[in-house]
Amino acid sequence: xxxxxxxxxxxxxxxxxxxxxxxxxxxxxxxxxxxxxxxxxxxxxxxxxxxxxxxxxxxxxxxxxxxxxxxxxxxxxxxxxxxxxxxxxxxxxxxxxxxxxxxxxxxxxxxxxxxxxxxxxxxxxxxxxxxxxxxxxxxxxxxxxxxxxxxxxxxxxxxxxxxxxxxxxxxxxxxxxxxxxxxxxxxxxxxxxxxxxxxxxxxxxxxxxxxxxxxxxxxxxxxxxxxxxxxxxxxxxxxxxxxxxxxxxxxxxxxxxxxxxxxxxxxxxxxxxxxxxxxxxxxxxxxxxxxxxxxxxxxxxxxxxxxxxxxxxxxxxxxxxxxxxxxxxxxxxxxxxxxxxxxxxxxxxxxxxxxxxxxxxxxxxxxxxxxxxx
Amino acid sequence: xxxxxxxxxxxxxxxxxxxxxxxxxxxxxxxxxxxxxxxxxxxxxxxxxxxxxxxxxxxxxxxxxxxxxxxxxxxxxxxxxxxxxxxxxxxxxxxxxxxxxxxxxxxxxxxxxxxxxxxxxxxxxxxxxxxxxxxxxxxxxxxxxxxxxxxxxxxxxxxxxxxxxxxxxxxxxxxxxxxxxxxxxxxxxxxxxxxxxxxxxxxxxxxxxxxxxxxxxxxxxxxxxxxxxxxxxxxxxxxxxxxxxxxxxxxxxxxxxxxxxxxxxxxxxxxxxxxxxxxxxxxxxxxxxxxxxxxxxxxxxxxxxxxxxxxxxxxxxxxxxxxxxxxxxxxxxxxxxxxxxxxxx
Numbered sequence: 034x035x036x037x038x039x040x041x042x043x044x045x046x047x048x049x050x051x052x053x054x055x056x057x058x059x060x061x062x063x064x065x066x067x068x069x070x071x072x073x074x075x076x077x078x079x080x081x082x083x084x085x086x087x088x089x090x091x092x093x094x095x096x097x098x099x100x101x102x103x104x105x106x107x108x109x110x111x112x113x114x115x116x117x118x119x120x121x122x123x124x125x126x127x128x129x130x131x132x133x134x135x136x137x138x139x140x141x142x143x144x145x146x147x148x149x150x151x152x153x154x155x156x157x158x159x160x161x162x163x164x165x166x167x168x169x170x171x172x173x174x175x176x177x178x179x180x181x182x183x184x185x186x187x188x189x190x191x192x193x194x195x196x197x198x199x200x201x202x203x204x205x206x207x208x209x210x211x212x213x214x215x216x217x218x219x220x221x222x223x224x225x226x227x228x229x230x231x232x233x234x235x236x237x238x239x240x241x242x243x244x245x246x247x248x249x250x251x252x253x254x255x256x257x258x259x260x261x262x263x264x265x266x267x268x269x270x271x272x273x274x275x276x277x278x279x280x281x282x283x284x285x286x287x288x289x290x291x292x293x294x295x296x297x298x299x300x301x302x303x304x305x306x307x308x309x310x311x312x313x314x315x316x317x318x319x320x321x322x323x324x325x326x327x328x329x330x331x332x333x334x335x336x337x338x339x340x341x342x343x344x345x346x347x348x349x350x351x352x353x354x355x356x357x358x359x360x361x362x363x364x365x366x367x368x369x370x371x372x373x374x375x376x377x378x379x380x381x382x383x384x385x386x387x388x389x390x391x392x393x394x395x396x397x398x399x400x401x402x403x404x405x406x407x
Numbered sequence: 408x409x410x411x412x413x414x415x416x417x418x419x420x421x422x423x424x425x426x427x428x429x430x431x432x433x434x435x436x437x438x439x440x441x442x443x444x445x446x447x448x449x450x451x452x453x454x455x456x457x458x459x460x461x462x463x464x465x466x467x468x469x470x471x472x473x474x475x476x477x478x479x480x481x482x483x484x485x486x487x488x489x490x491x492x493x494x495x496x497x498x499x500x501x502x503x504x505x506x507x508x509x510x511x512x513x514x515x516x517x518x519x520x521x522x523x524x525x526x527x528x529x530x531x532x533x534x535x536x537x538x539x540x541x542x543x544x545x546x547x548x549x550x551x552x553x554x555x556x557x558x559x560x561x562x563x564x565x566x567x568x569x570x571x572x573x574x575x576x577x578x579x580x581x582x583x584x585x586x587x588x589x590x591x592x593x594x595x596x597x598x599x600x601x602x603x604x605x606x607x608x609x610x611x612x613x614x615x616x617x618x619x620x621x622x623x624x625x626x627x628x629x630x631x632x633x634x635x636x637x638x639x640x641x642x643x644x645x646x647x648x649x650x651x652x653x654x655x656x657x658x659x660x661x662x663x664x665x666x667x668x669x670x671x672x673x674x675x676x677x678x679x680x681x682x683x684x685x686x687x688x689x690x691x692x693x694x695x696x697x698x699x700x701x702x703x704x705x706x707x708x709x710x711x712x713x714x715x716x717x718x719x720x721x722x723x724x725x726x727x728x729x730x731x732x733x734x735x736x737x738x739x740x741x742x743x744x745x746x747x748x749x750x751x752x
Contacts, residue, residue, distance in 0.1 A: 184458065207455070208476050286479045318468035321475065361476060387479065403477040406510060 034125040036097050038075060038090065040115050040134070046088040047109045049269060050079035052241050053086050054105040060150070065102035067149045072098075078151070079105060084238045084273045085152045086245075100146035103130050111139055152272050155263060157256035159223035159230070163200060165253055167215040169246040171202040174213035174398045176239050177367050180206035187278030190233040193262075195224060203283045209364045210283060210401040211371065219252070233280055234262055238273035245271060287401055288389050293380035297326065298350040298393060301377045304331075305369040311335040311343035312362045321405045322362040327355050335362065358384040359407030365390075368400035410540045412436045419447040424540035425509045428517040430493060431544035435583035440542045441518055448485045448514045455484035467501035474510045483512045491520040499531020506534040548581040556586060563594040566605040571613040577639070578617050589617050623647050625657065629664050629746070630697060633704050637747040644736075644743060654727050654735050661742065662720050667691055668704065669713035676710050707748070716745055 050066055058064045067078040073095030078087040115121070115134055122133040125143070132139040172191070180188035183206065194201040198221065201214040224230065234242075245266065254265040264271045290296070311322060314335050325332040331347040358381065369377065374392030381388045390400040410418050429440045445456075457473045459465065473486050495502055505515065517535070522543075526532055535541070547555050553572045560567055567575075579586040596616055598606055623643040632640040647657065675687040684702040693701060723738035725731040 184456070205479060207478050207480060210479055281480050316468060318466050319472050359475075361472075385477065401479065403479050405477065406475040 034097075034099050035123065036070065036075075036092070036094065037120050037122045038092070040112060040119050040121050041117060042090045043121060044112050046075075046077050046090055046268075047105075047112055049088050049245060050077055050086045051105055051109045052079075052244055053081050053084045053237075054079045055081050056106075062102060062144050062148050062150070064104060064106065065144055065149070066105040066108070067100065067102050067146055067151075069100040069146065070097050071100075078149070080150060080152065081237070082150060082152075083235060084241055084271075086241065086272075087270045089268045089270075099125065101125060101130065101143040102146055102149050103141050103143050107141060108132075152261070152274070155256075155258040155261040155272070157258050157263065159195075160220065160254060160256040161195065161200075161218045161222070161224060162220040162252050162254050163215070163218055164250050165246050166248050166250055167217050168200075168253070169243065169248060171200060171213045171215055172239060172243045172246070174371050175202045175204040175211035176243060177371065178204035178206060178209055178211035178400075179236050179239065181236065183207070187233055187276055187280055190235045190276045191239045192280045192283070193232045193234060195230045195257075196228070197221075197224075197226060203280070205281070205283065208361065208403050209368070210286060211368070211398070212283065212287060212400075213398040215397070220254070230257075231280060232257060232262060233276035233278060234273060235276055238262075242271060242273075245269065286387065287399060288380065288382065288387055290378075290380050290389065293382050293389065295326070295351070295353050295356065295381040297331075297379040297381070299331070299347065299377055299379065301369055301372060301375055301392075304347055304349075304377070305366060307345040307347050308333060308362055308366050308369070311345050312366060314341050314343040315362055320362045321359050321407055322365075323357060323359055323407050325355070325357045326351055326353075328352055356381075356384065358388075359405040360388070360402060361405055364402045368402060371400070372398060408536070408540055410542050412440055412542055412544050415440055415443055415542055418540065419443065423447070423451065423514070424538065425513070426506060426515045426517070426535060426539035427542065428519055428535055428539050429542045429544070430519040430522045432521045433544045433546045433583060435587055436544035436547075437518075440544060441516065444514075444516050445485065448516075451483075453483040453485045453514055454481040456487065457484060458487045459489070461488050461490040461495060463496050465496055467495065467497040470501045470505060474505055474513055474515075483514075485514050485516060487516045487518060489518045493520045493522045494526060495531060499529060499534070502531045503534040506538050509538060546581055547583065549576075552576050552579075552581065552586070555583075556590070559587070559590050560593070561605065563590060564598050564604075564606055565590075565593055566607045567613060568607075568610065571608060571610050574610065574613055575617055577642075580623065592616055623650070625652065625660060628657065628743075629661060630700060632743045632746040633700055635747050637744055640743050640747060641740065644739060648736055654723075654739065657739065658720055658724055658727065658735070661746075662717070662724075665713055665716050665720060665746075668701070668708075669710060669717060671701075672705055672708060672710040672713050675705055712745075716742065719745065 054064060054066065063081060069076045069078070070092065073092050075090040075092050076087055078085060111132065112121070115137070119134050124131040124133070128143050130141045130143050132141065176191060179191055183189055185207070188206060192203040194203065195218070198218040199214050199216045200218055201212065204211050242264070251267065256263045260275055260277070262273050262275055308322070311333055312320065312335065314337050315322065316337050323334045325334070329349060329351055331349045333345045333347065335343045368390045372390065372392045374395055376393035377390060378393055379388055379390055384404055387401045387403050390402065391398060408424070427444050429437055429444070431437055455478055459469055459473075461467070470486065470488065478484060522532070553569070553576055556572050556575055557567070575586065575589055579589065593608065593613065593616055597608060597612065623646045625647060628640060628643050628647065631643060644657070671687045671691060675684065678686065684705050687705060688698070688701065719738065719742050722731065723735045723742065726733040726738055727735040
C-alpha cells in the first residue's frame with residue numbers, strides 16, 4: 034500500500050481539519066484523522082462528534098483504494114515543518130504508517146478506519162447557496178456575542194434565521210445581542226415563502242466555519258436537515274450538529290429607533306479608542322464605565338477598586354437632555370469593533386433600558402447592549 | 408433574621424428577603440430548603456438563574472458584575488452562590504458590598520455548609536444577617552425524629568403507631584435522606600390514590616418495607632454496649648460489618664477503652680475506696696459527656712472482669728489475623744455481650 038502526495042496539497046487540507054480535532058479526547062480515535070483514498074480522491078476527515086470536516090485532494094493515480102486513521106496533531110506538525118514543494122511518500126505496513134520525504138522518515142501508529150465515528154449521513158430538507166464573502170460578513174458581525182458555557186445551552190451558539198432570500202444571524206449572551214443579515218441567498222430549494230426557519234449552530238462549529246471562509250465571491254452550498262447543517266465548498270465538506278433548543282425572542286429586545294428618545298451620532302474610531310483607553314483601568318471581571326451625555330459632548334469615566342480613575346472627553350453629535358448611564362465597556366468596544374461604518378448611531382431611552390448601536394444609515398448590523406447599574 | 412426550616416414555607420408566603428442563606432450539614436433539609444427557595448423565587452417571577460461555585464479561586468467580582476449587569480430577556484433573576492466551606496475566600500468583602508447596596512429585582516441565595524460560631528462574629532455574616540433570611544438546618548434524632556417522621560407521614564396520608572415510628576427511627580438513625588426514602592416507599596406501597604383519610608399501618612407492614620439503612624458511628628458502639636443496650640449494640644456491629652469496616656479498627660478501639668477502664672478499675676480497688684470513682688478517673692482524659700457512663704460501669708464491675716475482656720480481645724485479634732481458628736466477628740459479639748453485662752460481668 035503505497036502512494037505519494039505533494040506537501041503543498043496536503044498541508045492546506047490538514048490545516049482545514051485540524052481545528053476540529055480536540056486536544057483532550059474521550060475516545061482515542063478522535064485524536065486521529067481519517068485518511069480515505071478511493072476513486073482517485075484523497076480525503077482527510079476530522080471530527081469531534083459534533084463537527085466533521087472532510088477535505089478532498091484529487092490524485093492522479095485512480096487505482097489505489099484503502100483507508101486508515103493516524104494521529105492528527107503529529108501528522109500535522111510533521112507536515113508543517115517539512116520544506117515546501119517536496120513530495121511525501123506514504124506506505125502502510127502492519128498498522129504502521131511510514132512517511133518518507135527526502136531524507137526524513139517517520140513511523141506512525143494507525144488505528145483501523147472501521148472504528149472512525151462518521152456523522153450519520155443527513156437527509157437534507159432545504160438548501161440554499163451563498164457567497165463566502167456574505168456568510169463571512171454575517172458571522173464576523175455577530176459571533177463575538179455568543180455565550181460561552183452558559184447554562185442556557187441554546188445561547189452557546191449562533192442563531193441562523195432563513196426568511197425568503199435573507200439569512201440573519203443573531204448571537205446573545207443575555208446582556209448584549211448582535212444581529213446581522215444579508216439578502217443574497219440563491220438557489221433556494223424547499224425553503225417555504227414568507228416563513229421563518231430557525232436553527233442554532235454550536236459555538237465551536239461557528240469558530241471552525243469562520244476559519245474556513247475567505248473573503249471571496251465563491252459560491253458555497255448550504256443544506257439543512259432537522260438536526261444537521263452541511264456546507265459544501267469546492268474541495269471541502271463541513272457538517273455540524275445543531276443545538277436542539279428554542280432561542281429567545283430576539284426581536285422583542287431590539288428597540289425600535291423611532292421610539293428611542295436619545296439619539297447620538299459619534300465617530301466610531303474616536304469613540305472606540307477613547308473607550309479602549311479607559312478600559313485599561315477597569316478590572317477583568319468588572320468593566321463598568323459611567324457615560325455622561327451632555328450637549329455634543331460625552332464624558333466617560335472608569336474607576337477601579339485601587340481608586341485609580343480614567344476619564345475621556347469625546348465630541349459627539351447630541352442635542353437632548355443631559356443624562357448618565359453605566360455600561361460594560363467591553364461590550365461597547367466589541368460592538369464598535371464590529372460596525373464597519375465611520376459614523377455610528379447610539380439610540381437610548383433611559384438609564385435602565387438597552388442601547389442600540391448601528392452604523393449610520395445602515396441597518397445590516399445592529400447591536401443591543403444592556404446598561405449596568407452604577 | 409433566622410427562619411426555622413419548618414417555618415420557611417409560611418414565611419415565604421408572607422414576605423421575601425432580598426438575600427437568603429441556607430446553612431448546616433444535614434443534607435435532606437438543606438436540599439429541601441434550597442429547592443423551596445428556588446421554587447418560590449420562580450413563582451414570584453424570577454426567571455433567570457446565575458450559579459456560582461465559590462471555591463478558593465472564585466473571583467468575587469463575579470457577584471458584583473452579576474448583580475449590576477441588566478439582562479436583555481428577564482428583569483428578575485436569582486443568583487446562587489454555593490459556598491460549601493461556609494467562608495468566603497475574599498473575607499466577605501463582596502458580600503458586604505452587595506448587602507449594603509442591594510440591587511432590586513435580584514434574589515441572592517447563599518448555599519453554605521456549616522457556619523462556625525467564630526464565623527458568625529465576622530463582618531460579612533453580620534452584614535448578611537442584617538438583610539437576609541437565614542435558614543439553619545440541624546440533624547434530627549431521638550424523640551424529635553419520631554415527631555418529624557410523624558409529620559412527614561401524615562403529609563403523605565399515612566399514620567403509624569409509636570412502635571412502627573420507633574422502628575423507622577432505629578433503622579435510619581439520623582440519616583434523614585434514608586428516612587425520606589422510607590416514607591416515600593411506604594406511601595408508594597400502601598396509599599390508595601384519591602383517599603382523603605389517614606391510612607393506618609401496622610408494625611408488620613412497616614417492618615416488611617423498611618430497609619435497614621442506618622449509618623453507624625464506630626465510636627458510639629462501645630458506649631452503646633457499655634450502657635447495657637445489647638440489642639442496639641449488636642445491630643450496630645452488624646451494620647458496621649456490612650458497611651465493610653475492618654474488624655481490626657473496632658478491636659483496637661475496644662482495646663483502648665477496655666485498657667483504660669482496667670486501669671481505672673485497678674486504681675479503684677487498690678485504694679480500697681470503692682465508692683470514690685471520681686478519684687479513680689482522675690488523670691484520664693474522658694470526654695465530659697461520657698463521665699457518668701464510665702463511672703456507672705466502674706461501680707458495677709471488678710478489675711478481673713476487665714482483665715478477662717482484654718484476654719478475649721487478644722483472642723479475637725489472633726482470629727482476625729489468622730493465628731487462631733474462629734470468626735473474629737462472632738468473638739466480637741461475645742465481647743459486646745460481656746461489655747453490656749449480660750453474660751460474664
